[in-house]
Amino acid sequence: MTIRDLKTILLALCIAGLPPFTTRAEGQVVSAPVVEPPTTPPTVSSQSAPLVPSTVALQITTSLVVFFGEPIDGLAQVTASDGATVTGTVTFYDGTTSFCTLPLTNGATCPASVATSFSAGTHIFTAVYSGDATHAAATSNAVTVVVKQDTxxxxxxxxxxxxxxxxxxxxxxxxxxxxxxxxxxxxxxxxxxxxxxxxxxxxxxxxxxxxxxxxxxxxxxxxxxxxxxxxxxxxxxxxxxxxxxLVASATTLSASANPAVAGDSVMFTAQVSGGAALPTGPVTFVEGGTVLGSAMLDATGAAVWSTSALSVGGHSIVARYAGDASTAASISAVLNEIVSAASASGGFTLGVSTVTVAAGDTAIVPVQTTAGSIFAKTLNVSCSGLPDEASCSIGADGLRISTMGPRDCGTTVPYNRAGLPIVGPVLAGLLFLFLPKSRWAVKSLFTAVCAVMVLGTMAGCGTGNCTDLGSRPGTYTVTVTGSAGGTSVSQKVKLVVVP
CATH class of the missing domain: 2.60.40.10 (Immunoglobulins)
Incomplete structure (x- = not known):
């Protein structure tokens, strides 16, 4: 028998190890994990001439006992008795389940992950050749591989x-x-x-x-x-x-405005106390399961966080203190923050309740406008309860309350004695009216003295008006009324004027 008569086609199956499930042209080699044939072999259709028999031999080249995750390598060899080149496919089975099918062409490859994909247990591998127009289908021998549980x-x-x-x-x-x-x-x-x-x-x-x-x-x-x-x-x-x-801690939560208007900034303050030493570390502000923000405790045990992003409606917010090396964590009671829709008319709020100014200077009162108003453009204000010669106006820096200083009238008389220079002549005139008629000469002299005193008093004022001392020192309650195109809103501020 010649070599030509014994020509065979070699199909090799490599499960992991070598590049899995590849084919070659001469003695075609296909690699893949081995499998048991299906319960019903492929059906070969009837032809006018009998098909040439073929055989498949399956060999596992790695250990027949492996751990889960170890690769399994094998070799399937297909032989045609007539020595001709065969075509078709080889399908590999694990029991009755196929896991890879390759055509008998160069470069055909099964996925590399197949080699290590077999679970712990007993696996029966076979390779099934599909046959072609002149060669009969064939199933390999079965090879059993045990995959053990991995450590x-x-x-x-x-x-x-x-x-x-x-x-x-x-x-x-x-x-x-x-x-x-x-x-x-x-x-x-x-x-x-x-x-x-x-x-x-x-x-x-x-x-x-x-x-x-x-x-x-x-x-x-x-x-x-x-x-x-x-x-x-x-x-x-x-x-x-x-x-x-850890030392127990207590956390409280407050808001700068509640209810608040949508779009306004609301400042939330968490105050944490516990033990002789002040707690340190972060505080988280949480609504339901959502973290809204966080802040670190300062030297007073307070953590402040601000937001203007709260939506219209109710918000149940708590402050969570994480604790530190000596202080236990704690959670505040729920703060129910109510946020209402912004008013179309708008308004304002004064930033302070008391302001102090020297006579002649201007006091600046911070103004916070509510949603809907346009600060310094459409906000109109008026003030009542101002001291004499004082006025108010709105500016880019806030509400401006301007006062007037005392006039220079050539006298050093204090504010509370401004009327005394003319009091003497007036009292002298009253005494003159009650003098007896027998003393008209004295009356005449007294009249002349009073006139001189009055003229002297008037001359001492120079060109100024000594009763016009500007905005007098004192405490005033000023009512500020304003609007931004809608309903007027009134706010009060205490104005302290000092000399």
Whole structure:
């Protein structure tokens, strides 16, 4: 028998290892994991001439016992008795389930992931040749491969160790398979007590946030629960040291305006108290499960956060204090913030209740306009209760209250004695009326003296008016009335004028 008479076509199946499921032109080689043939072999249609028999031999080139995640390599060899080139396809089966079909052409390749995709258990692999116009279909021998459950290892880490009692700790567990990728759940334990479960992410990590109250040393472990493909495993003990109990804290929440108008800025203040030392750290402002914002506590234990983005309606807001190394976390009572729709007419609010100004100067009162008004353009104001010679107007910097200083009239008489220079002559005139008639000479002399005193008094004023001392010092309640094209709004401010 010649070599030509024994010419065969070789089909090779490589499950992992080599580039899986490839074909070659001469003695075509196809690689893929091996499978059991279907229960019903492919049907060959009747032809005028009998089909040439063909055979398929399947060989697993890796171990017949592997762990989950290890690759499985194999070789399927198709032989035609007439030595001719065969065409068609080869389908690979795991039991009765096909997992890859390749044409008998160069470069045909099954996905690389197929080689390591077989779950733990017993697998029966076969390769089935489809046949072609002149060659009969054929099924290979069955090869059994056992895939064992993979071994795993688990570690545990802490975000804060040591930690104060009542502090928040995040535990992270890392689970790795000896050969394959792990999936599933990790359960965390404080001694023998379970404190919670978490699912592994794509990186094989599971995280659990815990609040540990009791002081002392806690033996923490993480247990990977395992599954059919991956065995369970337990981490080494992590000794979590919990310091003395935290000082309890109390958090209160207030708003600068409630109700508020949509679009207005509302300032929320969280006040945290607890222990001899002031608490430190962040405060988070939360509505339902949504974090609205956060702020750090200042030296007074207050955290302030402002927003103008609250929608119309009711908002149930709480302040959450996270705690620090010595102070426990706490949550405020719910603050029901009401936000109403903006008024089309608009309005204003004075920023202070009292303002002080020196006579002759101008006081600036901050003005906050409500939604709908256009500050300094359409806001019109008038003031009542102002001191003499004072006026008010609206400007870019706020409400301006201008006062008038005293006039220079050539006298040093204080404000409260301004009328005294003319009092003497007036009293002298009254006494003159009551003198007896027998003393007309004295009356005449007295009249002349009074006239001189009056003229002297008038001459002492120079060109000014001594009674016009500008805006006199004192305390005034000024009513400011204004509107922005709608209903008028009145606000009061106390004006203190000093010399």
């Amino acid at each position: 795993t290892s688990t570690t545990l880490g802490s975000s804060l160790n040591p930690v104060a009692a009542g502090g928040n700790v995040v535990y992270t567990s890392q689970v790795q398979g000896a050969h394959g990728t792990v999936v599933g759940t990790v359960e965390f334990f404080d001694g023998t007590a379970s404190i919670g479960r978490a699912s592994l992410d794509v990186n094989g990590q599971a995280r659990l946030a815990a609040l540990i109250v009791a002081g002392g040393t806690h033996g923490m472990t993480a247990v990977y629960v395992g599954n059919a493909n991956s065995a369970s495993s337990t981490s080494p003990v992590l000794n979590e040291v919990v310091a003395n109990p």
